[in-house]
Amino acid sequence: MNKLTIALMLAAGGATLAGCATTDETPATRMASLSYVPTYDFEMDTLDEVPTGFTISGPVAVSAEQARSGNQSVKFTRINDEENVRVRHQFGALPAGVLKLSLYVPSDVQVDTFITLFQDSYRADPDRIIDVILRPNGEIRNRQPGGPTVVGKYQKGSWNDIEIDWQSLPSNNTYRLKVNGSSIGQLPAERSGMVPARLDIKYGSGNSPTGSASVYLDAVSIH
Numbered sequence: 001m002n003k004l005t006i007a008l009m010l011a012a013g014g015a016t017l018a019g020c021a022t023t024d025e026t027p028a029t030r031m032a033s034l035s036y037v038p039t040y041d042f043e044m045d046t047l048d049e050v051p052t053g054f055t056i057s058g059p060v061a062v063s064a065e066q067a068r069s070g071n072q073s074v075k076f077t078r079i080n081d082e083e084n085v086r087v088r089h090q091f092g093a094l095p096a097g098v099l100k101l102s103l104y105v106p107s108d109v110q111v112d113t114f115i116t117l118f119q120d121s122y123r124a125d126p127d128r129i130i131d132v133i134l135r136p137n138g139e140i141r142n143r144q145p146g147g148p149t150v151v152g153k154y155q156k157g158s159w160n161d162i163e164i165d166w167q168s169l170p171s172n173n174t175y176r177l178k179v180n181g182s183s184i185g186q187l188p189a190e191r192s193g194m195v196p197a198r199l200d201i202k203y204g205s206g207n208s209p210t211g212s213a214s215v216y217l218d219a220v221s222i223h
């Protein structure tokens with residue numbers, strides 16, 4: 001083996017080590033880049049303020065602690081008893097559409113997280129149409145006409161990409177749920193003949209326990 005060969009091997013080894021060092025700085029749980037450009041990425045929003053395009057209830061604010069896309073997201077924290085913790089957004093009546101968003105649910109979560117689509121108001125009766133519930137035990141429930149039913153699982157302690165596609169709602173009152181790129185199924189909506197116009201994302205109910213770690217929302221798209 002001549003000196004040139006050894007020098008080339010060392011150079012190649014150095015390059016490999018440099019590559020490894022870069023990889024080591026990346027968390028093992030890092031997800032693939034988003035396949036869409038979010039309508040709401042919260043990157044230009046002011047930290048600790050209400051996210052642009054949404055109304056809030058309870059301790060909800062823009063944060064740079066966690067992000068699915070870019071550096072900022074929306075943080076939900078349960079601090080006070082008897083308080084709802086949520087964001088709401090009116091997007092206008094969409095008989096058929098697709099909602100994409102990402103939620104970080106902490107490993108020690110103690111309460112449900114709800115992703116809900118409504119029609120003319122935010123009242124469960126008569127306007128709740130689609131209600132996806134992320135339970136503290138890692139199960140996903142779909143609120144069907146007969147009540148909430150377990151339909152799949154999500155990952156606690158990491159970001160979960162969630163897609164609610166209601167193209168079939170006008171024809172057969174079902175929607176397709178995808179979680180982290182996998183189809184959970186074509187699921188029945190809670191009510192028939194409805195048109196989604198409002199999004200509500202809620203961390204726990206008013207009477208849920210407080211003190212659980214925070215949930216984060218990022219990369220919201222509605223079309």
Ligand SMILES: [Ca+2]
Binds near residue numbers: 041042067070072218
């Ligand atoms: Ca973001």
